[in-house]
Amino acid sequence: MAEINLRQVSKTYFAATPVRALDSVDLDIAEGDFVALLGPSGCGKSTLLNILAGFEDASEGSALIDGGAIGKPGPDRGVVFQEAALFPWLTVWENVVFGPKMQGVPRADYEDRAREMLATVGLTDFAGSYPAQLSGGMRQRVGIARVLVMRPRALLMDEPFGALDAQTRMAMQELLLTVWEKLNTTVVFVTHDIDEAILLAGRVCVMTARPARIGREIPIALPRPRSIDDLTTPEFTRYKAEIMAEMRSAHRQAESTAA
Amino acid sequence: MSDTSVKQAAGRPAGLAAPGSRALGSTLPAIILSSNLGQLLLALILPVSVIAIWQLSGTNGSLFGGVLPTPDRVVAAWWTWAFGATGMGLNPYSGTWLANVVFSTQRVAQGFLVAILVGVPAGIWIGWSRLGAQVLDPTVQILRPIPITAWLPFSLAVFGISGFSAIFLIALGAFYPIVINTTQGARHVERNLVRAALMMGAGRFDILRRVVLPAALPAIFTGLRIGLGIGWTAVIVSEMIAVKSGLGYVLWDAYYVGRMDVVIADMVSIGVMGLLSDQLILLVERWALSWRLAGAR
Ligand SMILES: Nc1ncnc2c1ncn2[C@@H]1O[C@H](COP(=O)(O)OP(=O)(O)O)[C@@H](O)[C@H]1O
Ligand SMILES: [Mg+2]
Numbered sequence: 001m002a003e004i005n006l007r008q009v010s011k012t013y014f015a016a017t018p019v020r021a022l023d024s025v026d027l028d029i030a031e032g033d034f035v036a037l038l039g040p041s042g043c044g045k046s047t048l049l050n051i052l053a054g055f056e057d058a059s060e061g062s063a064l065i066d067g068g069a070i071g072k073p074g075p076d077r078g079v080v081f082q083e084a085a086l087f088p089w090l091t092v093w094e095n096v097v098f099g100p101k102m103q104g105v106p107r108a109d110y111e112d113r114a115r116e117m118l119a120t121v122g123l124t125d126f127a128g129s130y131p132a133q134l135s136g137g138m139r140q141r142v143g144i145a146r147v148l149v150m151r152p153r154a155l156l157m158d159e160p161f162g163a164l165d166a167q168t169r170m171a172m173q174e175l176l177l178t179v180w181e182k183l184n185t186t187v188v189f190v191t192h193d194i195d196e197a198i199l200l201a202g203r204v205c206v207m208t209a210r211p212a213r214i215g216r217e218i219p220i221a222l223p224r225p226r227s228i229d230d231l232t233t234p235e236f237t238r239y240k241a242e243i244m245a246e247m248r249s250a251h252r253q254a255e256s257t258a259a
Numbered sequence: 260m261s262d263t264s265v266k267q268a269a270g271r272p273a274g275l276a277a278p279g280s281r282a283l284g285s286t287l288p289a290i291i292l293s294s295n296l297g298q299l300l301l302a303l304i305l306p307v308s309v310i311a312i313w314q315l316s317g318t319n320g321s322l323f324g325g326v327l328p329t330p331d332r333v334v335a336a337w338w339t340w341a342f343g344a345t346g347m348g349l350n351p352y353s354g355t356w357l358a359n360v361v362f363s364t365q366r367v368a369q370g371f372l373v374a375i376l377v378g379v380p381a382g383i384w385i386g387w388s389r390l391g392a393q394v395l396d397p398t399v400q401i402l403r404p405i406p407i408t409a410w411l412p413f414s415l416a417v418f419g420i421s422g423f424s425a426i427f428l429i430a431l432g433a434f435y436p437i438v439i440n441t442t443q444g445a446r447h448v449e450r451n452l453v454r455a456a457l458m459m460g461a462g463r464f465d466i467l468r469r470v471v472l473p474a475a476l477p478a479i480f481t482g483l484r485i486g487l488g489i490g491w492t493a494v495i496v497s498e499m500i501a502v503k504s505g506l507g508y509v510l511w512d513a514y515y516v517g518r519m520d521v522v523i524a525d526m527v528s529i530g531v532m533g534l535l536s537d538q539l540i541l542l543v544e545r546w547a548l549s550w551r552l553a554g555a556r
Contacts (some may be wrong), residue, residue: 055454085455087455098459
């Protein structure tokens, strides 16, 4: 588990025309928090997550994990990608044990845990299958299992359920809730789906359109354990109305600054 | 969709109807043509008629005033070449077919192996690292337009009349398609796969071996198949000039002494060996890339 602090983080991509993707982002995430970053697509959510993961460097400002500067990508920050990004030439089992193997963990020390994680995501019977033989939801579950095996201090998830159909998506959300309520890892969860953000997170950070800043942070006080049934409660609807209003005003703000 | 049906579909030659299509318009000719036997019959129409016309238009076993032997004489020549008694009688080729096939095949295999051992790592380096591209790519691009036939005198001067000369040319000829296709494959590795590996603690060499190499494998196999074809061209050319054994040597020698029946039997042998070695690569490819055919969603 980890504490994450962003201080005035900005990011400019120097492409043919420079793109300012993040503008002075401040964000504090306490140990064990589940934070959702919510914003329209193209606003800079992935950029922010990639800085946390170490895939990109911030152009300005400081990004800290447990007080130290975030360095290269590593197993302490497990990333779950939108398209799962499994190695298609490895079986489910080989994908799940890839991390421990790369870190030189002896087989005896990771095998039990890998088996346990496969069981947690319900894929024990598919250990020998290749990713091409799995459905999108199953692939994403492998993506989660291979990260959990490494006992990361933080889980960074970039629209992990964005490409799934509605039903699979809900099943995955429930699975993630169960897993997280057991492990209590710090989670940064990127999404453009308001329902998903409210259902999962303890706090929703609404991001403005590009260049992204964090607008308002809305704590979600729905009791845990949560389930899909919470989607229809009055409190849920109240949060949804509040966040939608916030997103609309963030959008207006961005348009007026752009003009 | 089960994985077996996908495998079957992938293994079926192009143009073959899927089993399901039989239900529609299942006339008798359609059924015959969609069977394996029907396919074979269709494929044989052209070669059989060419051979028949060739055979029938010959007089006294030859065409064009004795220049071209008829097919039956070619088969007879091949039979003696393959199964005749060895020893320097009237027919120096008698019984030497297998030995010559082995000579040529061995050279192709050795040159091809060298091409793989050099071409794949070089291609990975060029495709993956900017430094690799800057150091190697210009040299490869400058040397590539020189046809391997133009290297013949050079390789004779360096290696003399020997098998090395042939192996050098084969390796060089096969190297280009292998290195170029490997480069393409290594250049287009999905970015998130590399990021995922980094995130799981993979080091630089692990990334190359466990991500870039397997991701480039489909492209590498394309290069291998083209390279092997060039390897066979190179072995024949160099054996005609630089070595005194092998199918290329026999080809030229037989032409010199006017044995066109042996020349044609030799040509067919080269074709068959090229086909067989290509099938072998396809087999290895299907095994190595089985994860791609493993199934649909
Ligand atoms: N490597 C890059 N080079 C140039 N521009 C980029 C790069 N990555 C992202 N961008 C731009 O930065 C902005 C934010 O992108 P991203 O963080 O992917 O948004 P989101 O994840 O919210 O959809 C977009 O306008 C995108 O085009
Ligand atoms: Mg994104």
